[in-house]
Amino acid sequence: MTSQTPWSLTDLLTHLSAMSGRSRDQARAMPGAFYTSPEFTQLERDTLFRSQWVCIGHEGEVRSSGDYFTTELVDEPLLVVRDPSGAVRVLSNVCRHRGSTVAQGAGNANRFVCGYHGWSYALDGRLLAAPLITETDGFKKKACALPTLACELWYGYIFVNLDGQAAPLGPTLAAAQPMISNYHPEQQHHLFAAEEVWNTNWKNLVENFMEGYHLSPLHAKTLHPVTPTALCEKLPDGPAFTGYRSNFNPEYPERGPFHKDLTRQEQRSDVFYCVYPSFVVGFCPNFTLYMCLRPLTTGTVGIRWGVTGVADDPTSKLVTDYVEFCKQFSAEDRLQMERLQVGLQSRHYVPGPLAPDAFEGTIADFWQYMSRQLGSG
Ligand code: FES
């Protein structure tokens, strides 16, 4: 077989446009450039990630007034804080003096002081003091707050919209609600959070989290005994989300404690959703596992992942065992995602067919979303 010429950005956009509305049986994997082109990554970062709702964490990480953590999205430093009114705020973490980041890491504060020249800000972003600088007509403290960015909570997950132009998030996810509401994610306790960087394109990880086709082969000893590939089924999708269900092996014991509202089927399956572009979450009977993904470079993804649950003690054996289990199968995924990124660089790779809807239909949904967003070029 001859090697392929690498796809240009125009080739990719033409391909995405041509995919619009294509039937499922014609679905084929995407060309390698979808995951390896720096120009395409730049386009995703400049458009998708600035214009859409992107999840950056869970409100359980900022439980009390003054709790905060810092993160970034497409190189925008962000400061997530619980303000004294009880609201979660996402502030631009960039000092209004000469542009340093203001807060670092995570913690609890009653104000934020920039380490460079000591400008200090209230928890709602107001500038409190600019040492040795007097207010003049040209400089009013009131006009120098840290900008508050558009933020919406969905079941406790914090979504930010950098350009402030996106339509409200909630209504776009309403159709997924019947599949999720019995878990009562809003009542679950936040138990664990961690930040990682994997050497793979962000879309590989979205797709991996969202398909059951790999559960048996890749996770032969971890997930296959609970949720084998063969028992997966596709759930209804919408313009802003897709989902699937992985049913338990009938031999597998109960996984409690779970909410009393769970149906028998919900007690015996996990439900996975992707809120486009880059939030993925798995509702299990007893715990919820989530990943907020951010494209760092073409070949690296920033992951803020965590666990919430019915259980309330993060140090209990039930919780630490589950987090350990997540780390085990995540390590399998990570190794595979990094291998995938290597393979996708090849000029000899010719995309193959997708597995049936029950196993990889969610991926076809995700690509249709990408086609809608970027296809018109
Ligand atoms: S850059 Fe923050 S006080 Fe000067």
Ligand SMILES: [Fe+2]
């Ligand atoms: Fe996996």
